[in-house]
Amino acid sequence: MKCRKAEISDALGITKVHVDTWRSAYKDIISDDFLQSLVYKGRESRWKERLENQEEKHFFYVVEDELRNIIGFTVGGLEQFEPNIEDPITSKYNGELLAIYVLGEYQRKGIGAQLVQKVVNHLLEHGINSMLVWVLKESKYRAFYEKLRGKYLTENYKEIGGDKYIVVSYGWDNIKEIATN
Numbered sequence: 750m751k752c753r754k755a756e757i758s759d760a761l762g763i764t765k766v767h768v769d770t771w772r773s774a775y776k777d778i779i780s781d782d783f784l785q786s787l788v789y790k791g792r793e794s795r796w797k798e799r800l801e802n803q804e805e806k807h808f809f810y811v812v813e814d815e816l817r818n819i820i821g822f823t824v825g826g827l828e829q830f831e832p833n834i835e836d837p838i839t840s841k842y843n844g845e846l847l848a849i850y851v852l853g854e855y856q857r858k859g860i861g862a863q864l865v866q867k868v869v870n871h872l873l874e875h876g877i878n879s880m881l882v883w884v885l886k887e888s889k890y891r892a893f894y895e896k897l898r899g900k901y902l903t904e905n906y907k908e909i910g911g912d913k914y915i916v917v918s919y920g921w922d923n924i925k926e927i928a929t930n
């Protein structure tokens with residue numbers, strides 16, 4: 750397994766991991782209609798666009814297996830995607846973990862933790878020492894951030910497929926504390 754920076758040619762692999770992981774991870778939380786509406790078609794070009802414009806603010810890492818299939822990816826931000834500057838609790842965090850997905854059959858093998866390290870190191874290299882993440886309140890995967898010593902911050906709402914879901918945020922005041930190299 751190899752963890753590396755994403756390239757434009759990874760768009761389809763990322764799309765597959767994104768769609769497949771959403772479908773399996775959120776089947777008890779997000780409406781079935783919405784999950785069934787998620788298809789590769791159309792999404793690949795959007796990921797391609799994002800990867801092409803891999804500007805300074807967003808960065809992407811992937812994990813591939815021995816056959817070079819993408820099995821996980823992450824997106825980090827050098828600033829918050831939708832900062833609420835009026836919220837004194839979340840607004841003080843500079844970097845954001847925008848997305849992190851590992852295919853079901855590869856979960857609990859340390860890949861997610863490895864991807865977080867890539868984000869943390871990238872942020873630190875850019876002089877950013879704090880990080881925030883948003884996650885569905887009902888998701889069992891919150892345990893991943895709790896294990897990483899993320900501090901529970903606040904809750905908010907997010908609209909997904911026309912329905913409103915509660916999301917919660919976790920923050921790290923000093924990501925150097927969780928950097929392992």
Ligand SMILES: CC(C)(COP(=O)(O)OP(=O)(O)OC[C@H]1O[C@@H](n2cnc3c(N)ncnc32)[C@H](O)[C@@H]1OP(=O)(O)O)[C@@H](O)C(=O)NCCC(=O)NCCS
Nearest residue numbers: 774849850851856857858859860861862884890892893896
């Ligand atoms: C969350 C996710 C990225 C974690 O990746 P991963 O490779 O499975 O995580 P790791 O193996 O590095 O887990 C590290 C630790 O986090 C905790 N953890 C991870 N997943 C967990 C789960 N489902 N339940 C409880 N604890 C969990 C464990 O303590 C684990 O260590 P352990 O396996 O030795 O007990 C992955 O499970 C995933 O893609 N989930 C679905 C999508 C998702 O919810 N992404 C986050 C969106 S905000």
